[in-house]
Amino acid sequence: MSSNADTAYKLVLLSLSLSLSLSAVGDLLLLCGVIVLLQGVCGCPEKCRCHSSSHSVDCSQQGLAEIPSDLPPQTLTLHLQDNQIQQLPAFAFRSVPQLTTLNLCNNSLSNLAPGAFQGLHHLKVLNLTQNSLHSLESRLFHSLPQLRELDLSSNNITHLPTSLGKVWENLTVFAVQQNQLQQLDRALLESMPSVRLLFLKDNLWKCNCHLLSLKLWLEKFIYKGGITDSVICASPDTWKGKELLKIPHELYQPCPFPSLDVGSLRGQQLGSAHQPVPKPPESHSTGERDHPECELKPKPRPANLRHAVATVIITGVVCGIVCLMMLAAAIYGCTYAAVTAQYHGGRLAQTNEPVKMEGKELYDSSPA
Numbered sequence: 001m002s003s004n005a006d007t008a009y010k011l012v013l014l015s016l017s018l019s020l021s022l023s024a025v026g027d028l029l030l031l032c033g034v035i036v037l038l039q040g041v042c043g044c045p046e047k048c049r050c051h052s053s054s055h056s057v058d059c060s061q062q063g064l065a066e067i068p069s070d071l072p073p074q075t076l077t078l079h080l081q082d083n084q085i086q087q088l089p090a091f092a093f094r095s096v097p098q099l100t101t102l103n104l105c106n107n108s109l110s111n112l113a114p115g116a117f118q119g120l121h122h123l124k125v126l127n128l129t130q131n132s133l134h135s136l137e138s139r140l141f142h143s144l145p146q147l148r149e150l151d152l153s154s155n156n157i158t159h160l161p162t163s164l165g166k167v168w169e170n171l172t173v174f175a176v177q178q179n180q181l182q183q184l185d186r187a188l189l190e191s192m193p194s195v196r197l198l199f200l201k202d203n204l205w206k207c208n209c210h211l212l213s214l215k216l217w218l219e220k221f222i223y224k225g226g227i228t229d230s231v232i233c234a235s236p237d238t239w240k241g242k243e244l245l246k247i248p249h250e251l252y253q254p255c256p257f258p259s260l261d262v263g264s265l266r267g268q269q270l271g272s273a274h275q276p277v278p279k280p281p282e283s284h285s286t287g288e289r290d291h292p293e294c295e296l297k298p299k300p301r302p303a304n305l306r307h308a309v310a311t312v313i314i315t316g317v318v319c320g321i322v323c324l325m326m327l328a329a330a331i332y333g334c335t336y337a338a339v340t341a342q343y344h345g346g347r348l349a350q351t352n353e354p355v356k357m358e359g360k361e362l363y364d365s366s367p368a
């Protein structure tokens with residue numbers, strides 16, 4: 001009986017310890033699993049070097065054709081420069097939502113999906129220099145509210161969005177030098193109120209009436225302490241090689257009033273919701289369809305003619321008024337003179353009478 005109880009007790013103990021050790025093994029296994037999983041998530045992609053202290057990942061010069069899929073989620077800085085990445089799909093950086101600096105310089109990017117940067121709410125620096133970008137949609141940047149530096153230099157960009165739809169209040173550096181830009185809309189610049197550095201050099205700036213607003217904006221920008229390089233005109237021939245800021249305002253003709261349908265058409269084309277300043281025709285543009293009335297004319301004759309006509313009319317009116325006044329003065333003068341003369345004449349006549357009388361008397365007396 002007692003031995004029976006003893007074996008039962010032993011059995012219970014045994015099963016208890018067994019289950020305990022089993023659960024310990026399970027825990028251990030779980031822990032291992034978690035560690036392996038963590039390593040899987042936090043590990044460094046094969047071709048990259050990860051610096052955990054600075055949360056930066058360097059995947060530069062690795063011949064990459066796409067974004068590595070297993071980036072550590074806490075990455076703040078991602079170097080992808082000097083690779084062969086050709087396009088960015090939507091949500092390309094979904095796995096690294098904390099990113100603040102993204103360098104995609106010297107890749108082969110020609111196509112960015114409109115949602116490529118979706119989810120990068122903290123991105124401050126975006127470097128896209130030395131790629132093959134042709135155009136950009138405003139939607140592309142909607143998801144980057146914190147952006148401070150945007151470098152689009154050394155691409156083939158022919159046009160930028162007319163506006164961003166909303167304000168990039170923190171953007172301080174905007175670089176588009178070495179592209180194929182012919183014009184830059186003032187509304188786009190006005191959506192970057194904090195911009196301090198602006199690089200525009202080496203484009204195909206077309207110095208016609210549309211660039212007048214850029215010129216005016218730049219003058220204000222420089223006056224307020226902004227720093228920019230030079231906008232050198234590439235066309236028309238009259239201004240080729242000249243600096244936009246050095247061409248006097250007077251030589252620009254105002255742009256013809258933009259037709260609304262073309263403006264809204266362009267708005268749809270660029271996918272921008274709002275278009276505070278509708279862009280005049282120029283747009284769906286192989287670019288070669290020149291509008292002679294937009295061109296900057298070195299000798300704006302019709303305006304001169306109009307001026308001349310106005311001058312003649314004004315001179316005529318002024319002369320007329322002066323003549324009338326002179327006439328009035330003359331009449332007054334004559335009248336006054338006449339009245340005075342009459343008055344004096346009367347008095348003279350009175351004072352002369354005795355003389356005359358004397359004379360008369362003399363005459364009278366002489367024969368006598």
Ligand SMILES: *[C@@H]1O[C@H](CO)[C@@H](O)[C@H](O)[C@H]1NC(C)=O
Nearest residue numbers: 061063081082083084106107
């Ligand atoms: C661009 O990247 C390639 C490698 O993809 C490299 O050989 C080349 O030197 C880089 N160019 C510049 C200007 O850094």
Ligand SMILES: *[C@@H]1O[C@H](CO)[C@@H](O)[C@H](O)[C@H]1NC(C)=O
Nearest residue numbers: 105125127129149150151173
């Ligand atoms: C982008 O990268 C290029 C080349 O490394 C560099 O010269 C430039 O300063 C960078 N732009 C910004 C805004 O950091």
Ligand SMILES: *[C@@H]1O[C@H](CO)[C@@H](O)[C@H](O)[C@H]1NC(C)=O
Nearest residue numbers: 144145146147167168169170
């Ligand atoms: C601009 O920066 C300030 C300061 O970092 C921040 O408070 C603000 O939210 C930023 N603006 C936007 C549109 O994110």
